[in-house]
Structure formats: structure tokens, C-alpha cells
Amino acid sequence: MTPCPAVRPLRLLSAGAIALLSLPACEREARRFNPPSAATQDAARRVTDLQPGPPVQTVGVPSPSPGRGPYEENAYGVSQGKTLYNQFNCSGCHSQGGGGMGPPLMDDKWLYGSDPVDIFETIVQGRPNGMPAFGDKIVSDQVWQIVAYVRSMSGLLRKDVAPGRTDDMQVRSQEQATRKAVPVTDPQR
Amino acid sequence: MIAVQVQSPSAYSVHGPHSPQARRIDSLGDAMYLTSAVVFAVVVAALFWATLRRRRVEEPSDDRRERSMRTGVIVATAATTIILFVFLILDLSVGRAITTNPGPEALQVRVTGHQWWWEIQYRDSLPQNWATTANEIHVPVGRPVLFELRSTDVIHSLWPPNLNGKRDLIPGNENSIWFQADSAGVYRGQCAEFCGHQHAKMAFLIVAEPPDSFSAWLVRQRDTAMTPTDSVALRGQEVFLSSSCVMCHAIGGTPAGSRIGPDLTHLASRRTIAAGTLPNTRGNLAGWIVNPQAIKPGVRMPSTRLDSDDLQALLTYLETLE
Numbered sequence: 001m002t003p004c005p006a007v008r009p010l011r012l013l014s015a016g017a018i019a020l021l022s023l024p025a026c027e028r029e030a031r032r033f034n035p036p037s038a039a040t041q042d043a044a045r046r047v048t049d050l051q052p053g054p055p056v057q058t059v060g061v062p063s064p065s066p067g068r069g070p071y072e073e074n075a076y077g078v079s080q081g082k083t084l085y086n087q088f089n090c091s092g093c094h095s096q097g098g099g100g101m102g103p104p105l106m107d108d109k110w111l112y113g114s115d116p117v118d119i120f121e122t123i124v125q126g127r128p129n130g131m132p133a134f135g136d137k138i139v140s141d142q143v144w145q146i147v148a149y150v151r152s153m154s155g156l157l158r159k160d161v162a163p164g165r166t167d168d169m170q171v172r173s174q175e176q177a178t179r180k181a182v183p184v185t186d187p188q189r
Numbered sequence: 190m191i192a193v194q195v196q197s198p199s200a201y202s203v204h205g206p207h208s209p210q211a212r213r214i215d216s217l218g219d220a221m222y223l224t225s226a227v228v229f230a231v232v233v234a235a236l237f238w239a240t241l242r243r244r245r246v247e248e249p250s251d252d253r254r255e256r257s258m259r260t261g262v263i264v265a266t267a268a269t270t271i272i273l274f275v276f277l278i279l280d281l282s283v284g285r286a287i288t289t290n291p292g293p294e295a296l297q298v299r300v301t302g303h304q305w306w307w308e309i310q311y312r313d314s315l316p317q318n319w320a321t322t323a324n325e326i327h328v329p330v331g332r333p334v335l336f337e338l339r340s341t342d343v344i345h346s347l348w349p350p351n352l353n354g355k356r357d358l359i360p361g362n363e364n365s366i367w368f369q370a371d372s373a374g375v376y377r378g379q380c381a382e383f384c385g386h387q388h389a390k391m392a393f394l395i396v397a398e399p400p401d402s403f404s405a406w407l408v409r410q411r412d413t414a415m416t417p418t419d420s421v422a423l424r425g426q427e428v429f430l431s432s433s434c435v436m437c438h439a440i441g442g443t444p445a446g447s448r449i450g451p452d453l454t455h456l457a458s459r460r461t462i463a464a465g466t467l468p469n470t471r472g473n474l475a476g477w478i479v480n481p482q483a484i485k486p487g488v489r490m491p492s493t494r495l496d497s498d499d500l501q502a503l504l505t506y507l508e509t510l511e
Contacts, residue, residue: 033486052436087449088436139433139491 027073028161050132052088069116070141071148072157079163081149084142090150093130097153102130106153114156119147199394201377203350207397208368210287210353217283224272287353291333291367298326299337302345302358304384304489305391306451306464311407320410321439323451324464327396329403330373338364346382349395355381370397377465386487392465409511413442414454417509425506428499433491434478440510450490456510463488471504478503 071077085091093102103111112122123143126133134143152162206212248254301308311320328334338347340358347366348355356366370376380391398406417423429435430445437450456462459469463485467473476483479500481490495503 031487033482136431137433137436139493142433142491 028075030074031076032074050126050130052132052134052137069120069144069147069151071145072116072151073161074148075161075163077145078148078152078157078161080142081145081147081152082163082166084138084146085149088134088138088146090146105150108154114151114154116144116147116151119150120144123147199375199377200351201379205351207371207374207376208352209371210368211351213283213286214354217279220279221276224276228272287368291335291369295333295335295367296329297335297337298328299339300326300347300358302338302340302342302347302380302384304342305380305387305485307347307391307393308451311410318411320407321452322410322455322459324393324461325396325459326393327398327403327406328370329400330370330397332400333367333369335365335367338366343384344382345380345384345391347378347393348381349376349378349393351376352378352395357382370395373397373399375460379465387485390464390466390485392461394460394465396460409458410455412454414440414510415442417506419505419509421502422506422509424499425502425504428495428503429506432495432499432503433493434503437490453507453510457508458511471508474507475500475504 071081093100094105097106098104103109110118112118112127120140120143122131123138123146124133124135124140126135138146148157149163151157155162200207203211203218204215206215249257297312299310299312301310307324307326309322309324309326313319336347336356338356338358340360342360344360345358346355347358349368352370353366353368356364358364374397376395376397378393378395380388382388384391417426426443429440430443435445435447437447439446439448439452439454441452441454457469461467462469462474462477463481466485467477477490478493479495480492481488482492
């Protein structure tokens, strides 16, 4: 059976539309293993004396170039940020975003700004009352990944870029898969 | 010293067994190969005979033909069944022999798979006697070694072909494998389950040595690193502790205690770096620190920017970590 002539342009059109729609996915899935980062190495101010690891004299802290973070649209970068967030013990104070010793990160309150550059500076320079300065201890490329993940927690990133599952063992089934609790009838009644 | 060790070829073949386990697997493989070769030769010969034989002047009656064909089919089926059954029994007995519990005298080694390196831990009843290393497993000759296999991220598989078969490292589940090396030597092993971008560069070495030198090695591995006396190395230690190295790596005897990357307490005593990717030389180490992504794209270690003075000091410090 040959397709009716009117159908053919329709097919072409839909194929074109699908190709066009999948373009944004390129950035979402891109993996840059050798990023041209760390171009900014000039010393910047520090807000706190606290820092992770042993107390040693650090030389300088890279200050970020203004603009959007490089991983805002990159799902791989955000998921790496999530891994680093746990590995570098951000979760020790901020928990999984709900906060604890440090302020929560999943709400819409930002003490020092929600822009990628603000968060970068918060991580690199530290903030008064407890936030250590991670400058020199985390390479700036990884700081940008953490920045993207931190922003994803309060919904500032596109939803399809934000990580959808954890790296850890699932100790229980995911929220979506959890069976609803069956209401128990009270035998007294 | 290290350069000489690297140049000595490490064995890496299923056909050079160096343990009772690998020998049984190898002889089972040989038996299967020989049997298959004989069966193949017989089948090919029968095929040629059938195609090349001349038509007889007087063809036998259908009845007789039917009978001889039936005999042929019965004989071939019986032979196939017997061969397969013999192999089933051999297979089960080899499987039984290589998986039987080695007993309490076995040395226990915990191997944890990471993307893309191996964490090796020798445990003891006293926790201060634990020794942690990476990508290089030392075992004593003539004593069974039982490996506890774990994984932190995805499924890996431990495969030292000269010593035993493969066994998976499964996240959230403990697995085990054991073997007993017969002769001293350096055997290469490889991850045998696709585990991501750098699966191919996830190798390890098994160094089998006489019991005396093994225990001497283990005692050395339990030591913490000494504080360097020379000023360049001391500067290197400061660079290590104040740069991004300290976020992932541990060096015993210093405040660096992170367990994300390989333990570097005895880095200089290892033959390779980056999970068997490069020989452990000063130049390779420098390239690896400055730009690991060029050597192993996608590896978890980020590229670190260091001044050349700082880098040279750091390398001098890392070379003291015997």
C-alpha cells in the first residue's frame, strides 16, 4: 500500500519537528571531560577563616567570572554535582537540602543570593557563622557542578536536567513506587 | 628499582595457570577443545564421505536404507548425549573444586570496586593493623586467599586469568572468590564486567611472593607515612594538604583521611598508577596529577592546576611515600 500523497509532507514535517525538539537534549547530555576551566585564578577576598581539612596557609582563591554557571543545562554535570555534594560532606551540615547545622537549600530563601555566581562565591570564600571556604580545595569546575546541583534543589534548574535518582543504594523503593499504606480497620469498632 | 619491576612482564593469560583452580579450569577447557575438535573432524569427514561417494549400481531397498539410517541416528544421538553428560559431570566437579570453602587458614582480603579502581584492604582483629592499598594485591604463595568482594557504585568483575575465573562485585551484596597461587610472580587482572567509560582502564596486579616477604610487605603497609625531613618534600606535603588532593585521598599519619579516592600512604611502593594504566614514574605521576582527563577521560579525578614549583615539590613528597 502506498501512502496517500497528502501524508508525505506531514511525515516530513513531524520528523523535522522531532529533530528540532531534540536539539536542546544535546546540551543536556553533553559530557565534557576536559573542560577549559580554571581560567580564573586571581586571588579574591575571604569571608571566613574556616576551611575543610587541616589548618594550612592557602595562597589564593579563584574568583568566578560573572554569568551563568556552565552546568545549568547539563544533566551529567548536575548529577556529578550531587555526587560531590555528598562526597565533600556538604550534606554534613545542609543534609540532603533540608538543612541541619547549616541552612536549608531546598527552600526559596537565600541569605547570600541565588545566582550561580553568588553560590560559587559562597562555596569558594565561605560565609560567616560556619560555612567554610572551599577555595583551593575543590577545583572550580567541580564547584560549578555543585552550584548547579544546589540550584536544582530549589527548582531553579529545568526539571529534565535535575537528577532524578540517587547514587546510593535504595534502602526502600522510590517514592513513586511506594505502595500506599492500606488503612487498618480498628477491631474495637 | 621501580622501573625494573615494571619492565618485568606480568602474566596475563588463561593458558598459563598458576593456581590449582586455574589449572582445573584450563584442563577442562583443553578437554572441551580436544573433544570438540575430534567431533568436528568426524562430522566433516562424514560430510565429505556423503557428498563424494559414488552412487551404487544397485541401490538397496527402502526398507534396508531406512534401517541403516536409523542406526546411524541412534549412534550419533547416543554419542552426543554421552559426551555432553561426561562434560556435565566434569564441569560440576571443577565448579565444586574451585568454590569449596578454603577453610579458616585462608588469608582474607577485602576488595571494593570503584569507578574505575580497586580498593584493597587487609583486615585484622585489631583495627590499627588494617592495611589499605589500591590496585595491587599482594598474596603469599602456597596459602589460600579468600577475597570478599564489594562494590560502591556499579557491578564490576574481578578476573585474574592466571589464577581463577571471574567473579562479580555487586553493590549492596557481598560476593567471594578464592585461589592459591603456586608460584611467585606478578599476574595482571582486569575488570571483566562493563562498568562505564573507563572500564578498559580498570586493571590490577596480583603480586604473589614467598610468605616471608609477604608478611614483611604487610607490616610495611600497616605503617603510617613518615613526616618528610627534607624541605622540598615538606613543602610538597603542604601543597598536598592545601590543594584539592586532600578532599579525596588519604595519607596515613597526616590529617588527610578521605576515602573517596585511592589511599596514597604507600603510593611509591606500587608498580602502576591509575589502576594499571601507567607505570609509576615521576613523569607519569606529574601528567596524571595535572591532567588525568587526557589519560583516562571521564575519570573521577579532576585536573589540578599547580605552579611548577608546587608540582615538583608535591612529586618529591609523593616519592617519599614508600
